Structure formats: structure tokens, C-alpha cells
Amino acid sequence: MKTKRVLVAPLDWGLGHATRCIPIIRLLLQKSCEVEIASSGSALKLLQLEFPNLKYLELPSYGASYSSRLPFMVKVFMQLPKFLMAIHNERYALVKIVKSTDYALIIADNRYGCHVSQVKSVFIGHQLNIIMPSYLKWMAPVVNYFNRKWIANFDECWIPDEEKARWTGALTQTSIKGAKYIGLLSRFVKRHTNNTAYQLAIILSGPEPQRTILEQKLMHQLKHIDINTIIVRGVVEGSQADGRIQHVERVNYLLSEELESVIVNSEIVLCRSGYSSVMDLATLGKKAIFIPTPGQTEQEYLAMLLKQRGIAYCQSQKDFDLALALKEINNYTGFAGWKGKTNLLDEAIEHALS
Numbered sequence: 001m002k003t004k005r006v007l008v009a010p011l012d013w014g015l016g017h018a019t020r021c022i023p024i025i026r027l028l029l030q031k032s033c034e035v036e037i038a039s040s041g042s043a044l045k046l047l048q049l050e051f052p053n054l055k056y057l058e059l060p061s062y063g064a065s066y067s068s069r070l071p072f073m074v075k076v077f078m079q080l081p082k083f084l085m086a087i088h089n090e091r092y093a094l095v096k097i098v099k100s101t102d103y104a105l106i107i108a109d110n111r112y113g114c115h116v117s118q119v120k121s122v123f124i125g126h127q128l129n130i131i132m133p134s135y136l137k138w139m140a141p142v143v144n145y146f147n148r149k150w151i152a153n154f155d156e157c158w159i160p161d162e163e164k165a166r167w168t169g170a171l172t173q174t175s176i177k178g179a180k181y182i183g184l185l186s187r188f189v190k191r192h193t194n195n196t197a198y199q200l201a202i203i204l205s206g207p208e209p210q211r212t213i214l215e216q217k218l219m220h221q222l223k224h225i226d227i228n229t230i231i232v233r234g235v236v237e238g239s240q241a242d243g244r245i246q247h248v249e250r251v252n253y254l255l256s257e258e259l260e261s262v263i264v265n266s267e268i269v270l271c272r273s274g275y276s277s278v279m280d281l282a283t284l285g286k287k288a289i290f291i292p293t294p295g296q297t298e299q300e301y302l303a304m305l306l307k308q309r310g311i312a313y314c315q316s317q318k319d320f321d322l323a324l325a326l327k328e329i330n331n332y333t334g335f336a337g338w339k340g341k342t343n344l345l346d347e348a349i350e351h352a353l354s
Contacts, residue, residue, distance in 0.1 A: 004104035004353055007097070009038040009090075010047075011110040012061055014206050015234070016276030018043035020124075020160060021109055022050060022187035022256060027349060033104075038097070038114070042236045049236075049255055057097060059111070060089040075295075087113040087150075105352055112150045122352055123154040124185075126161060126275050128174035131297045151176055158348055160185040160279065165338070167278060169305045171298060183344035185276075186283035188260045198249075199227040200326070201266035203259075204234040205274065206293050214291060214317055218270075221322040222248050230262055260284070268329055270322075273303035273314065281312075287334035289325045290314040311335060 006028050010017040018039065025047075028035050035054055037047050040061040048056055062083055091113035094106075098116050106121040108114035115121040130147055132140045151157050157179040161168045167184070202218060204211055211234060222229060228247055235252045244250065254262060263269055263284055271277045273290035275298070281288050290306065292299035294317050303314035313329045315321065 003032060003034050005034040005036065005102060006105045006107065006353075007036050007038055007057075007101075007103050007114075009059060009094075009106065009108045009111050009114045010043050012039055012041035012043040013110070014274065015042060015046055015236070016205070016274045017109040018046050019187055019256075020185040020276045020279065021047070021107075023185050023345065024107060024349070025051060025054075026187075027345060031349065031353075033353075036101075038094075045236050046253075059093055059114075060086050062086045087111075090114060091116075107352075108154070112153075115153050120156075120352060121154045122156045122158055123151050124158045124160060125151065126159060126168050126171055127298055128157070128159070128172050128176055128179070129170055131170065131301050133295070133297055148174070148176055154178075156180065156348075156352060158182045160275070162344070167282065167302075167306075168275065169301070171275075171301065180348060181344060182348045183342070184279040184282060185345070186279045187256045188263070188280055188283050190284055191260075191264055193264055195265045196267055197228075197265040198230045198262065199267050200229045201262050201269045202229065202231040203263075203269060203271040203277065204232060205277070206234070206272050210293050210317070217317070217320065218322065219245075219248070221320075225323055225326070227326075230266070232259065232262065268326070270325070273299040273306070275302060278302055278306070282335040282338050285334065285336045285338065287329055287332065287336075288312040289329055291317050291320055294318070307332075 008021055008025055010021045025035055036057060037054055038057040038059045039047065040059050044056060044058070090111060094114055095116055098119060103119045106114055106119050107124065108121065109124040128147070130143050132143065155178060157176050159172050159179055159181045161172055161181055162183055163181045166172065204215055215233065226247055230249045232254055233250060233252050237252070263286060268287050268289060269281060270289040270291070273292045290303040290312055292303045292314065306312040307314050310333055313325055313332050315325055
């Protein structure tokens with residue numbers, strides 16, 4: 001039987017799209033597929049560290065930039081021409097790649113331009129219904145019309161959620177043809193342990209300057225709270241180690257196995273409420289404190305949804321009080337009781353490759 005070659009192309013908007021492609025890549029390799037990865041920026045660097053023996057291709061970066069002053073969505077709309085050009089450029093790059101390589105399947109995580117007519121393509125996304133901030137709600141129908149139109153260029157749309165559990169809530173309310181739920185995508189596997197290495201694990205991620213602003217705020221508050229803490233800074237550059245300041249250990253980044261060990265052996269995890277982080281913590285059954293990236297309506301929605309369900313505590317970055325959060329977390333269940341279906345992704349891949 002001929003080996004099937006699959007191209008996996010995650011967006012480089014933060015690390016979440018890359019990390020949730022890790023279980024897909026692992027499963028494809030288990031099925032003896034020849035996997036190639038196409039991305040850019042920190043997403044590409046992370047996957048190169050995770051899978052050093054695979055072939056890597058550079059795609060144009062969306063080059064998203066953020067402001068500490070302008071509202072998030074306003075800044076996004078200001079960059080729309082740049083994003084549309086990036087989508088055009090990545091499609092042009094993909095056409096050239098496909099001319100020289102025979103692929104059985106293309107799996108694109110939120111890269112709208114990664115489809116060609118001669119190869120079956122899959123779009124992975126959990127924001128099929130984009131929630132707009134209150135001051136831009138009037139634009140929601142137009143934004144979601146184009147979102148659905150772009151996704152319709154793909155043969156299938158995979159939703160990393162379960163239809164009944166619906167951790168994504170309103171984000172995945174959609175009538176997109178070919179949409180299917182593939183279960184939660186996490187690079188981690190739930191393990192039982194009696195060890196507690198840290199009382200608090202802080203996992204930083206996301207765009208600058210907000211990542212640095214949050215890090216500085218937390219470091220200041222930790223000076224007055226004496227608990228054994230590790231901070232994973234989310235900086236995929238240079239060496240891993242960053243040192244220890246009193247009761248706070250700092251590392252720049254961790255590979256999947258190392259990060260899984262830290263999370264499993266920590267009482268509480270504090271992080272952004274990006275959906276990839278939600279899936280990881282649900283898989284590991286952890287107690288969580290969420291701080292949404294300011295202005296990112298998806299993260300704000302997910303954090304509030306989980307708070308309303310009594311699962312995780314959340315606060316805004318502006319008003320965040322670590323001492324209060326550590327007290328309030330006792331009133332929330334965490335993800336301990338969740339058990340997901342494990343065969344949905346396997347079935348989706350088998351169907352896509354058939």
C-alpha cells in the first residue's frame with residue numbers, strides 16, 4: 001500500500017493552534033502516514049521541537065500585532081487588509097507546494113487559504129460563530145457570513161469539541177456543511193498521581209504586549225503570596241531555564257511531556273482561557289483560574305461560560321487579584337468529573353483518508 005502524505009498547517013496566532021495539532025500529528029504517524037508541517041513563527045518553532053524528524057515548510061505569517069491601548073477587535077479590524085493578503089499569499093504558497101508534492105490530505109487549523117481543488121482539505125476551527133464585542137455587534141452577521149463562506153472552500157470542517165458536552169457553547173452554533181465533532185484535541189493524557197510539586201502553576205501564552213503585562217502583574221502580586229509556584233513564560237526562544245526568585249520558579253517554555261508533568265503535579269493552574277488551554281485542562285481534570293486576554297471575546301466568553309457552569313474561576317486582567325482568586329477557586333469543581341469520547345478523531349481521520 002502506498003504511504004499517504006498529509007500536510008498539517010496550523011495558524012501562527014499564538015501557540016494554541018499548533019499545540020492542538022500535536023495529537024493529530026501523532027495519530028497520523030501511528031497510521032504510518034508521511035506527515036509534513038507548514039506554518040510560521042512560534043507555532044513552527046514549537047512543532048519543530050516536538051517533532052524534530054519531520055519535514056517543515058514555511059508559510060506566510062499573518063503577522064498579527066496588538067496594542068496595550070486600542071481595543072483588541074479595533075486593532076484586528078485595522079489589520080484586515082494585511083490578514084486578507086496573508087490568506088492570499090498562503091494559498092499561492094500552497095499551490096506551489098502541491099505542484100511538487102503529492103498529498104492525500106491537507107489539514108488546516110484556522111488557515112483559511114490552505115485549500116486547493118485537487119487535494120482533499122479539512123478546516124479545523126472552534127469559532128464557527130464569531131462573537132463580537134457589544135460595540136461591534138451590528139457587524140456580526142457580515143463577519144460570520146464571510147467566515148462561513150471561507151470555511152465552505154474546504155471539503156470538511158472539524159470541530160474540536162463533543163456535540164453533547166459543547167465546551168464551546170455558542171461558538172460552534174453553525175449550519176456549515178460537512179461540519180463534524182472530533183472530540184477535544186489535547187496533547188496530554190490523563191494520569192493519576194499523588195505528587196504535588198507546586199501549589200500553583202502559571203502558564204503564560206498569547207500575544208504581546210498582553211503576555212508581558214500579565215506576567216509583570218502576577219510577579220508583583222506573588223511577592224506578597226508565599227506559595228510554591230512555577231511560571232511557564234511562553235517564550236519559545238533561547239534556553240528553557242530562566243531561574244528562581246524566592247518561592248517562584250521560572251522557565252521560558254516546556255515541551256509537551258514536561259508541561260504535562262508540571263500541570264499534573266500542580267494543585268491549581270492559572271492561564272489564559274484560550275480554547276486549547278481549556279481542552280488540555282479538561283483532559284487532565286484540573287482546577288483552573290482563567291484570565292482572558294483583554295478584548296478577545298472568544299476567551300471572555302469561554303471563561304464566563306465555565307464560571308457559570310461552576311467549573312473554573314475567572315477574573316479580568318485589569319482587576320485581577322491573585323489572593324482573591326486562590327480563595328474563590330475553592331468554590332469551583334474543576335474539570336475532575338469529565339470523561340470524553342476517545343474515538344472521534346480516529347474516525348474522522350480514517351474517513352478523510354479514505
